[in-house]
Amino acid sequence: MAKAKSSSSGETVTRERLAELLNEDLSREYQAIIAYVVYSQVLKGAEYMDIADQLEIHAKQELDHALMISRQIDYLGAMPTVTPKPVKTSKNAKDMLRFDLDNENETVRNYRDRIRQCEALGEFALAEQIRKILMQEQDHQIDLATALGIEVPNVNK
Ligand SMILES: [Fe+2]
Ligand SMILES: [Fe+2]
Numbered sequence: 001m002a003k004a005k006s007s008s009s010g011e012t013v014t015r016e017r018l019a020e021l022l023n024e025d026l027s028r029e030y031q032a033i034i035a036y037v038v039y040s041q042v043l044k045g046a047e048y049m050d051i052a053d054q055l056e057i058h059a060k061q062e063l064d065h066a067l068m069i070s071r072q073i074d075y076l077g078a079m080p081t082v083t084p085k086p087v088k089t090s091k092n093a094k095d096m097l098r099f100d101l102d103n104e105n106e107t108v109r110n111y112r113d114r115i116r117q118c119e120a121l122g123e124f125a126l127a128e129q130i131r132k133i134l135m136q137e138q139d140h141q142i143d144l145a146t147a148l149g150i151e152v153p154n155v156n157k
Contacts, residue, residue, distance in 0.1 A: 013117045019078035021114060022069055028107050029066035030084030033059055035103065038089070039096045048093050051147035055100070058140050065133045072126055094148065101144040101153070108137050109155045 013021070036059035043052040070080040088099045111134040118127035145152040 013121060015076050015121065016078070018114075018117055018121060018123070019073050019076040021110075021117070022073045022076070023078070023081040025107075025110060025114065026066060026069045026073065026081050027083055027085045028103065028110070029062050029069060031087055032062040032100075032103060032107070033066060034084055034087045035096075035100055036062060038087075039100065043093050043096060045093060048147070051097065051143065054143045054147075058143070061136050061140075065136070068129055068133060072129060075126075097144055097148050101141065101148065104137055104141045104144060105153055105155045108134065108141060111137060112156075 036055045040052050040055035040059060043055070073080045090096055090099070111130050115127045115130050115134065118124070118130060141152050
């Protein structure tokens with residue numbers, strides 16, 4: 001079994017472990033789809049109209065991510081999960097945007113690790129796919145931070 005050390009978390013990943021971690025990522029993508037489907041429709045108030053439209057775009061991009069990650073899990077010989085991470089709800093617009101931003105931060109942190117782990121395993125095409133997803137996740141962070149009127153959080157450890 002080929003083993004490689006990832007540079008950031010220090011975790012030794014095998015292809016099996018990488019598939020497990022990608023299934024965690026897939027659960028986060030499902031969570032994001034659900035959150036954006038709901039929040040984009042229930043966000044009320046003139047000041048939130050622009051971000052509500054952006055959240056609708058995010059929802060579709062998260063579905064694309066879920067499809068890409070699912071394909072990569074299948075490529076690694078594992079079964080893609082069907083379970084989302086829990087989705088928080090609130091009637092407060094700022095809370096909803098905050099939950100989304102927290103989730104995006106977690107997602108960005110994980111995909112940065114995943115790229116290192118893929119490269120350590122010599123899975124360069126997989127790393128490239130995740131880089132494309134990561135670019136959109138960082139855009140989501142920017143959209144949400146801008147709507148909240150805050151700086152984009154630095155999620156590097
Ligand atoms: Fe995503
Ligand atoms: Fe996202």
